[in-house]
Every structure is written in structure tokens, then in C-alpha cells.
Amino acid sequence: MRVNLTVNGRPQQADDVWEGESLLYVLRERLGLPGSKNACEQGECGSCTVLLDGVPVCSCLVAAGQAEGREVVTVEGLADHAGRRAGGTGARTGEGAGLAPIQQAFIDAGAVQCGFCTPGLLVAADEMLERNPDPTDEDIREALSGNLCRCTGYEKIMDAVRLAAARQSEGGRA
Amino acid sequence: MTSPELSTAFEQGGTPTGIPAKTTQDSRTRGGIGESTLRPDGTLKVTGEFAYSSDMWHEDMLWGQTLRSTVAHAEILSIDVSEALATPGVHAVMTYDDLPTGVRHYGLEIRDTPVLAHGKVRHHGEPVALVAADHPEIARRAAARIRVEYKELPIVTDEASATAPDAVLVHENRTDHYCAHVPHPNVLHRQPVIRGNAEQAARKADFVVRGEYRFGMQDQAFLGPESGLAVPEEDGGVHLHIATQWLHSDLRQMAPVLGLPPEKVRMTLAGVGGAFGGREDLSMQIHACLLALRTGRPVKIVYNRFESFFGHVHRHPAKLSYEHGATRDGRLTHVRARIVLDGGAYASASPAVVGNAASLGVGPYEVDHVDVEALALYTNNPPCGAMRGFGAVQACFAYEAQMDRLADAVGMDRVEFRRLNAMSQGSVMPTGQRVDSPAPVAELLRRVKEMPMPPERQWESSEGVDLRQLPGGLSNTTHGEGVVRGVGYAVGIKNVGFSEGFDDYSTAKVRMEVVAREPVVTVHTAMAEVGQGGVTVQAQIARTELGVTRVAIHPADTRVGSAGSTSASRQTYVTGGAVKHACELVRERVLEIGRRRFGSRHPGWATAGLLLEGGKVVTDGGEVLADLVDVVRDEVVEVEEEWRHRPTEPFDPRTGQGNGHVQYSFAAHRAVVEVDTELGLVKVIELACAQDVGRALNPLSVTGQIQGGTTQGLGIAVMEEIVVDPRTAKVRNPSFTDYLIPTILDTPTIPVDVLELADDHAPYGLRGVGEAPTLSSTPAVLAAIRDATGLELNRTPVRPEHLTGTA
Numbered sequence: 016m017r018v019n020l021t022v023n024g025r026p027q028q029a030d031d032v033w034e035g036e037s038l039l040y041v042l043r044e045r046l047g048l049p050g051s052k053n054a055c056e057q058g059e060c061g062s063c064t065v066l067l068d069g070v071p072v073c074s075c076l077v078a079a080g081q082a083e084g085r086e087v088v089t090v091e092g093l094a095d096h097a098g099r100r101a102g103g104t105g106a107r108t109g110e111g112a113g114l115a116p117i118q119q120a121f122i123d124a125g126a127v128q129c130g131f132c133t134p135g136l137l138v139a140a141d142e143m144l145e146r147n148p149d150p151t152d153e154d155i156r157e158a159l160s161g162n163l164c165r166c167t168g169y170e171k172i173m174d175a176v177r178l179a180a181a182r183q184s185e186g187g188r189a
Numbered sequence: 190m191t192s193p194e195l196s197t198a199f200e201q202g203g204t205p206t207g208i209p210a211k212t213t214q215d216s217r218t219r220g221g222i223g224e225s226t227l228r229p230d231g232t233l234k235v236t237g238e239f240a241y242s243s244d245m246w247h248e249d250m251l252w253g254q255t256l257r258s259t260v261a262h263a264e265i266l267s268i269d270v271s272e273a274l275a276t277p278g279v280h281a282v283m284t285y286d287d288l289p290t291g292v293r294h295y296g297l298e299i300r301d302t303p304v305l306a307h308g309k310v311r312h313h314g315e316p317v318a319l320v321a322a323d324h325p326e327i328a329r330r331a332a333a334r335i336r337v338e339y340k341e342l343p344i345v346t347d348e349a350s351a352t353a354p355d356a357v358l359v360h361e362n363r364t365d366h367y368c369a370h371v372p373h374p375n376v377l378h379r380q381p382v383i384r385g386n387a388e389q390a391a392r393k394a395d396f397v398v399r400g401e402y403r404f405g406m407q408d409q410a411f412l413g414p415e416s417g418l419a420v421p422e423e424d425g426g427v428h429l430h431i432a433t434q435w436l437h438s439d440l441r442q443m444a445p446v447l448g449l450p451p452e453k454v455r456m457t458l459a460g461v462g463g464a465f466g467g468r469e470d471l472s473m474q475i476h477a478c479l480l481a482l483r484t485g486r487p488v489k490i491v492y493n494r495f496e497s498f499f500g501h502v503h504r505h506p507a508k509l510s511y512e513h514g515a516t517r518d519g520r521l522t523h524v525r526a527r528i529v530l531d532g533g534a535y536a537s538a539s540p541a542v543v544g545n546a547a548s549l550g551v552g553p554y555e556v557d558h559v560d561v562e563a564l565a566l567y568t569n570n571p572p573c574g575a576m577r578g579f580g581a582v583q584a585c586f587a588y589e590a591q592m593d594r595l596a597d598a599v600g601m602d603r604v605e606f607r608r609l610n611a612m613s614q615g616s617v618m619p620t621g622q623r624v625d626s627p628a629p630v631a632e633l634l635r636r637v638k639e640m641p642m643p644p645e646r647q648w649e650s651s652e653g654v655d656l657r658q659l660p661g662g663l664s665n666t667t668h669g670e671g672v673v674r675g676v677g678y679a680v681g682i683k684n685v686g687f688s689e690g691f692d693d694y695s696t697a698k699v700r701m702e703v704v705a706r707e708p709v710v711t712v713h714t715a716m717a718e719v720g721q722g723g724v725t726v727q728a729q730i731a732r733t734e735l736g737v738t739r740v741a742i743h744p745a746d747t748r749v750g751s752a753g754s755t756s757a758s759r760q761t762y763v764t765g766g767a768v769k770h771a772c773e774l775v776r777e778r779v780l781e782i783g784r785r786r787f788g789s790r791h792p793g794w795a796t797a798g799l800l801l802e803g804g805k806v807v808t809d810g811g812e813v814l815a816d817l818v819d820v821v822r823d824e825v826v827e828v829e830e831e832w833r834h835r836p837t838e839p840f841d842p843r844t845g846q847g848n849g850h851v852q853y854s855f856a857a858h859r860a861v862v863e864v865d866t867e868l869g870l871v872k873v874i875e876l877a878c879a880q881d882v883g884r885a886l887n888p889l890s891v892t893g894q895i896q897g898g899t900t901q902g903l904g905i906a907v908m909e910e911i912v913v914d915p916r917t918a919k920v921r922n923p924s925f926t927d928y929l930i931p932t933i934l935d936t937p938t939i940p941v942d943v944l945e946l947a948d949d950h951a952p953y954g955l956r957g958v959g960e961a962p963t964l965s966s967t968p969a970v971l972a973a974i975r976d977a978t979g980l981e982l983n984r985t986p987v988r989p990e991h992l993t994g995t996a
Contacts (some may be wrong), residue, residue, distance in 0.1 A: 017588045025659065033324065033326060035324075035326060035514045038638075045242070047241075047242035048237070048952055049237070049241075049243075049246075050236070051237070052238020052241070052243075052412070052413070052462075053243055053414065053491065053493075054412040054413065054414065054462070054493040054494065055412075055493075055924070055925045056494060056726070057923070057925065057926065058494050059494075059922060059925035059926055060494075060925055062410060062412055069237075084326075089237065090236065090237035091238075092238065114232070114235065118235040118236065119235075119720040121231075121235050122227055122228070122231040122232065122235055123227065125225070125227075125228075125889040125890065125892070125893050126232045126719035127228060127231050127235060128463075128466075128721065128722070129412070129461060129462050129463040129719060129720025130230070130234030130235075130460075130462070131241065131412040131462030131463060132412055133234050133235055134235075134237050135355050137235060143239075149883070151653055152656060153657040153931075154293065156200070156657065156933045156934050157657055157663070157934070159933045160810060160933055160934045161932075162932075162933070163412065163569060163925065163930060163932060164412075164718045164933070165410055165411055165412050165463050165465070165897075165901075165930060166463055166893070166897045167893055167896060167897050167900075168463065168893075168896035168898075168899055168900035168935040168936055168939055169896075169900070169936045169937050170893075170896045170938065171889075171892075171896070172893075172933065173894055173933075176962075187216070
């Protein structure tokens with residue numbers, strides 16, 4: 016079958032899609048966007064998290080056909096997505112230009128080790144910060160509880176989200 | 190899409206952002222050792238551009254699929270591949286009979302593992318046949334059409350069944366070098382460690398405690414599945430892009446099976462999504478290459494999570510029996526222990542795991558009289574091998590439970606009892622090895638005990654109860670009623686590097702040249718970066734040694750000599766040592782060039798101790814002699830050298846005596862837990878760690894390693910276990926739905942206190958970091974749960990039914 020969808024703001028078409036394929040498979044293997052990760056392919060680990068019409072979902076659990084006509088944001092489009100939200104208010108400067116604040120914060124806080132969970136965590140954390148710009152630690156833990164990380168013990172991920180929230184609120188005031 | 194040809198070198202230049210540099214002098218080199226420089230691959234990893242092994246893609250590639258055994262132990266009566274082969278879109282089906290050479294087994298140490306099953310399968314999930322097809326689903330369906338006729342055989346699953354006189358043998362006609370000194374052919378390896386006279390010493394003990402402990406089978410659960418892309422090459426060879434821990438070890442096992450000389454098997458490290466020991470053995474490496482060579486097409490294999498649980502070895506489950514004695518004044522008199530590890534159907538790294546369990550089985554304590562025996566069984570359970578902590582983890586769980594019980598018997602504070610018996614520099618291990626570098630066991634315990642305690646009833650605030658901070662969380666099972674807090678302590682000892690006489694070397698190629706009027710250093714090693722941050726540290730070492738800002742890390746491949754394994758907490762020590770050594774040789778050559786060019790112009794060139802700092806050649810007094818760009822000009826200074834740490838010795842097979850280990854590593858934990866005693870639900874509130882790292886080359890990465898290792902120890906304490914049905918030896922929970930690893934809600938804050946007492950034998954005084962925190966985390970959590978509940982709890986993981994008496 017043919018699937019038409021918008022990915023990271025760009026209309027995309029995938030042909031010869033087998034009906035059993037997931038959105039994750041179409042993104043990774045047909046549309047050249049392997050940033051969304053395939054750690055469990057059963058909706059338990061969150062490494063394939065994307066925004067589907069603005070809602071974070073496990074793309075491994077979305078049949079490709081269900082994405083027909085819809086908007087998808089993957090980690091590859093996260094910087095643009097966050098930039099549009101910030102409205103180009105100069106929130107991105109210096110060495111971090113081209114990265115969403117949450118992406119830069121993950122690098123700076125040491126929240127990336129093997130990095131396989133990172134894309135899904137970034138999409139989930141960015142979406143939480145959009146809803147809740149000043150989260151408590153428990154808010155962060157609740158929002159990211161669907162994303163497994165095996166390397167970090169999550170402490171640096173907590174640091175990164177706190178850092179991104181703090182930088183976002185500084186940017187907002189400035 | 191990601192093409193393997195696009196794998197790029199990482200480069201890290203300039204002063205990293207975010208973390209202020211420690212060095213403030215302008216003339217000094219920035220971004221050297223001791224600073225928390227940021228990962229060179231960080232940007233690629235946060236943008237989704239970093240190419241992991243499962244992201245590899247090639248024009249015209251096929252997808253490989255493995256058919257695995259559905260039973261644990263059986264004769265294979267027949268395999269019919271005709272229907273699979275006839276499936277449209279299928280390009281090849283391979284079984285044992287299609288293997289190209291007479292070498293049809295592999296293994297890390299003992300080649301006992303069939304590439305594809307031959308006549309027999311010995312465990313659930315053993316590879317039987319391979320399929321290559323146009324689409325992964327076609328390959329899966331074709332594999333399901335292969336008809337395998339099994340005749341099931343009796344199984345052995347534990348020590349009693351495996352060593353019974355009439356036990357079925359997992360491997361008949363063993364010829365490995367362990368079989369001569371084992372009590373039964375289903376015992377893979379047995380290592381006693383005997384020091385003093387434990388039997389006599391036991392008579393002098395005022396208090397004796399005995400305990401039986403069980404440790405569950407843990408999975409590494411790295412998130413990036415086993416995967417890779419094999420590309421056939423024009424010269425008849427093959428190029429494999431692979432996620433592994435040790436490229437050259439894979440190559441050594443693969444080439445003879447493929448019937449190729451090693452130089453025709455090219456290996457490039459693809460992005461590795463975690464490892465933790467689970468990539469030390471081969472998984473799909475040979476299979477992908479076989480299919481690529483058979484079809485003449487690139488072949489990609491990616492395991493799904495279900496298959497991943499069968500695709501790698503696990504942490505050995507263990508049964509441990511301990512007897513500890515102490516005098517009235519709290520001194521250990523003796524330790525007797527027997528540690529039975531289930532190695533499963535194939536050897537993997539089991540012999541070395543046995544060596545660790547035996548030699549480290551007493552823990553970081555002074556004991557003059559020791560009688561320890563560790564052994565690994567061959568059974569029909571899933572094969573077990575390397576996982577973070579490697580044999581030291583199981584023992585630590587047991588000896589730390591014993592230390593608590595013995596402290597209680599003596600009537601001493603549990604931490605003070607440990608401190609009284611703690612080993613220190615100069616102590617002698619049960620193996621007779623004198624510990625000749627700092628061993629601050631008592632100090633680590635003191636530090637972890639003195640950390641501030643988390644507040645009581647932290648779930649309460651003026652706004653009411655935050656369910657998320659209570660056992661059971663948003664399931665709303667308690668608002669604090671029935672919740673009891675407990676505190677527990679533990680400390681452990683882990684060896685660093687490969688032990689028992691292994692030639693544990695690494696190789697580094699370092700090049701300095703001038704690019705765009707700037708000195709640039711390229712570091713090329715075969716070290717597998719699996720997330721630990723080895724690439725960060727290599728660049729830091731090059732900056733420190735060669736005084737440059739710009740360092741490029743060449744992708745790891747087999748065009749450079751072996752780096753050894755990314756395991757045993759060894760890469761910063763050994764490959765770091767190799768990079769340091771190669772840099773020192775490059776520096777000597779650069780200085781030679783400088784002396785040739787400028788030696789007559791300044792007497793400083795004739796002095797010893799010239800340094801490269803801040804892009805310049807300087808005297809040890811800080812006087813600048815020349816810019817590196819003017820010294821090096823258009824020359825390319827390149828050195829490739831092997832580097833070795835000091836040698837170790839094998840353990841005596843009867844007594845376990847020998848200087849078997851390179852270095853020891855220590856960590857201590859304090860766990861604070863809250864238990865809903867009515868429902869048996871545990872919430873770990875805080876897991877504090879103090880660890881000596883010798884020298885923190887990158888403090889941010891060191892803390893990350895300690896927190897990550899601590900969390901894997903938490904997992905085995907309260908949730909992680911591969912459940913194998915004892916009647917069938919089949920795995921019952923091969924998924925993240927049923928095998929639980931800690932989420933961010935299960936994981937507490939992990940304050941870390943890093944101690945830096947230099948080991949004079951190691952580069953920069955560093956001590957391997959990655960594994961020690963995985964040891965003491967588990968027993969600390971168990972001790973805290975015992976403290977909260979008063980229960981004995983002699984197995985891990987602890988489940989609700991163990992806490993409510995409903996097991």
C-alpha cells in the first residue's frame with residue numbers, strides 16, 4: 016500500500032508498504048529516518064517515541080496505515096519543532112545552535128552514554144516541557160516513566176531535564 | 190539512509206561547553222585529563238544521526254533471520270527447508286550442512302558452540318537455520334516454514350541433576366583443558382582458593398553464621414539489539430559493520446568458520462547501544478557473513494527483543510553456601526564458601542567467571558583462613574557468561590548478607606564490624622596476592638555512612654500526599670500506612686582487567702600533523718565505544734600528552750591492532766594506557782624534529798623534561814621554545830604501539846594461590862528503602878555510593894558510570910530475573926513486558942562521593958570504574974529491605990511474595 020504523511024514538516028510518501036509494517040519501520044527503513052530507535056518493538060521501552068499529531072506515541076505500536084494523513088515529529092525534526100515553538104526568540108545561540116534546548120541539555124549534563132534511549136527520551140521530555148515548563152522531579156519521573164535507559168541510572172537525565180527547564184525559563188524571562 | 194561508508198570520525202575541539210574547565214592558566218592545554226569534557230559523539234546521538242548497528246543500510250541488501258530451537262535438549266532427526274526455500278523473496282536458507290569449512294564451532298575460550306546446531310540442540314533458543322530474504326517479515330515467515338523434527342532428551346538444570354551418576358552429559362567427549370580436573374563432565378571448571386586452615390580456625394570462633402543464598406539469572410538488557418550488516422567484497426572477503434565489545438576477538442572466532450584468512454574479514458565498529466558484557470560473545474556476526482557470502486548480497490540482521498533474550502549469554506544464576514566465623518571482639522576467624530554457578534549449555538566466559546567468584550569470594554576483608562570453592566556447571570539452561578561485575582556480583586550479595594548477620598551475632602554495628610575487618614593497602618588476598626595500591630574500604634564505608642539521610646515521610650507536603658513517592662506509586666495502594674523504612678550497607682571488591690595470566694594488551698595508533706595552521710592529533714584504536722565514554726577519555730589523554738586542542742578519534746576497526754575487550758572495567762586503564770604510551774612516543778619524535786630544527790638556537794632544547802602544552806614546546810620551567818606548527822610543519826608523525834599492564838599469574842588449580850589480578854576496585858553503598866509491608870512493594874528512596882577511582886579522568890563520565898552500575902544492581906535486587914522453567918529449561922519471560930528493568934520511577938537519587946587515591950601502577954593513577962558499583966548496590970538494597978521487614982531474604986531478586994509470606 017501507499018502511505019502519505021507529514022514528517023518533520025515535510026510531506027512524505029512511502030510505497031510498497033506491507034500492511035503489517037509499523038510507523039517505526041516506515042520511518043527507519045523507508046523514509047531514511049533511523050533516529051527513532053528499535054529497542055523492543057513492543058511498546059515497553061519508549062526508544063521509538065515520536066509525536067503523532069503532537070502526542071507522544073511509541074511508533075512501533077502504530078501501524079503505518081494509521082499514520083496516513085497525519086503529522087509526525089521525530090528526533091531528527093526536534094530542533095525545528097522546538098525552534099518553531101520558541102518562535103525564534105533567540106533561545107538558541109552559541110555552540111548549541113541547531114539543537115533544541117533539551118538536546119543541548121542532554122549533552123551538557125552527561126545524560127548520553129550509549130545514546131540508544133536518547134531520541135525517545137528527548138521527544139518525550141521536550142513534549143513534557145511544552146506542557147509543563149516548570150516540572151517537579153516527580154513530574155519529570157512520571158513523564159519519562161515510559162522510557163527505559165540502561166546506562167545512566169537516570170540521574171543525569173534528571174539533571175538534563177532540570178537544566179533545559181531552567182534555561183527555558185531564563186530564555187522566557189529575557 | 191545511513192550508509193556504512195558514511196561512518197565519520199568524531200572530532201572534539203575547543204573548550205567544551207557547560208562544564209567549566211578546571212585549568213585556568215591560559216598557557217595550559219584545555220580539555221585534558223581531569224576535566225569533564227563532553228562526549229565527541231554527543232551531538233550525533235541527540236540529533237538521531239549517530240549510526241547504530243541496526244541503522245546500517247545498503248543498496249540491494251537482504252534481511253537475515255535465525256530459526257532457533259523450541260526445545261532445550263533434543264536430537265535433531267531431520268530439517269526440511271524446501272518450503273522455506275520456495276517462498277517468494279527468499280534468497281538463501283542455510284543449515285549446519287551448508288557451512289563452508291570443517292570449523293563449525295566457536296567460543297571465547299573453548300570452541301564448544303555450534304555456529305548452527307548439528308544433530309542436537311542443548312538449550313532453548315539455539316540457532317538451527319538461517320534465512321535471507323528481501324523483507325524481514327518474509328524472512329521471519331520463511332524461517333517458520335522450516336520443519337525441524339526433534340526427539341527430546343532428558344535435561345539437566347541444576348547441580349543435583351547435572352552431577353548425578355546417570356546424568357545425561359551436555360557435552361560428550363570433552364577435550365578442553367579444564368576437563369582433567371573437574372569432578373564430573375557436567376562441571377565445566379572448578380577453582381578452589383585455600384589459605385591458612387579454615388577448619389582449625391573455625392574452632393576458635395566465638396560466633397559462626399551459616400547461610401544459603403540464591404542469585405537469579407540477570408540479563409544485560411542493553412537497548413540496542415544485536416545487529417549488523419555484512420557486505421561481500423570483490424576479493425571474496427566480507428566487511429562486517431557490527432556492535433560488539435571486542436572486534437579482534439570476534440574476528441579470531443569468525444574467520445576460520447567462514448573459511449577466509451583474517452585479512453579478508455574486515456570489521457568496523459558500528460554504533461553500539463550498550464553492552465554490559467552481553468556483546469562479548471558472538472551473536473549474529475558469523476550468520477550475517479555466511480548469508481552475505483552465500484548470496485553475494487549485503488545482509489543485515491537485527492534481532493527483536495524476544496530474540497535478543499536468546500541471542501546473548503546472561504549473568505550466571507548462583508547458589509552460594511557460606512560459613513563465617515568471628516571472635517568475641519569482632520575479628521573474622523575464617524570463611525568457608527561454596528559457589529555454584531550455572532553456566533548453561535556452552536562455556537562462554539564461565540571459566541573466568543569461576544576464577545573471579547573464587548578469588549573475590551570473601552570480599553574486601555582481612556581473613557587469614559579461607560576455604561572457598563567455586564564451580565560452573567554445564568546444564569541445558571541458557572548459556573551464561575559475561576555481565577558487569579563478572580562473578581564478583583553473586584559472591585558480594587552473599588558475603589555481605591553474612592557480614593550483617595555476623596555483626597548482629599557479635600553485637601556490633603554493621604558498618605563498624607565491616608570497618609574493623611576491612612582490608613587495606615598491604616593486605617593479603619585469599620590467593621596470596623598482596624594488595625599493593627590503596628584499598629580504602631573502611632574509608633568508603635565511613636563516607637557513605639556520613640552522607641546526609643533523605644528526609645522522613647518525604648511523600649507528605651502541605652499539598653497532601655504525593656503518591657509517586659510511595660511504594661506502589663500511582664496505583665494508589667497506600668498513603669503511608671504500612672510503610673516501613675529500612676537502611677542497609679554493603680561494600681565490594683572487583684578486579685580490573687583480564688586476570689589469571691591473560692596477555693591483556695591494547696594497541697593505539699596516534700598521528701600528529703598540521704592542518705590549516707593548527708596541530709591536529711588523530712587517535713586510532715580498535716576499542717569498542719559502547720557508551721562508557723572511552724572516546725572522550727582518549728581525546729583527553731591526547732590533549733594532555735601532546736598539548737593540542739584538536740583531536741580526532743578515528744572509527745574503531747581491525748585495520749589497527751587489538752584493543753582488547755570493553756569489559757572488566759579495563760578500557761580507560763589499558764587502551765587509555767596504550768594511547769598515553771603512543772602519545773609519549775609521538776612526543777619524543779616531535780621533540781627530535783624540534784631539536785634538529787631549532788636545537789642550536791636555544792639551550793632549552795638540550796634539557797630533559799620538555800613538554801607539549803597549549804600548542805607549544807615548553808621547558809619544564811614553562812619557557813616557550815617553539816610553536817608545534819613550526820616544529821612539525823609538513824611532517825606526519827605517526828606511531829602504532831601495543832601496551833601492556835604488568836603481567837598476572839594463573840591460579841594454582843588446587844589451592845587458588847597466585848598473583849591473579851592486575852588491580853582491585855572498591856565501592857560502598859548505603860540504601861534507603863521504604864516497604865509497604867502489607868503488599869510487599871518496595872520503593873528505593875536513595876542509593877548513595879562512595880567509590881575510589883584512583884584518578885577521575887573525566888569526573889562527569891565517572892559519576893555516570895557509578896550511577897548506571899548502581900542501578901543495574903538495584904534491578905537484580907528487586908525486579909530483574911530471567912525465569913527458566915525447571916521442568917523444561919525454557920525461558921518464560923523473554924520480553925520487556927515480563928523481564929523488568931528499572932524505570933526512572935523505580936530509580937532513586939544516587940548521590941556519589943568519588944575518592945581519588947592514586948594507584949601508582951596504573952596510567953595517571955586511575956582505577957577501573959564501571960563494575961564495582963554493580964556489586965555492592967544489590968546487597969545494600971537487600972540489607973535495607975531486611976532492616977525494614979525483619980525477614981531473612983536469602984535470594985535475589987526479592988519479589989512481593991517473599992515479603993508477604995505468600996511465596
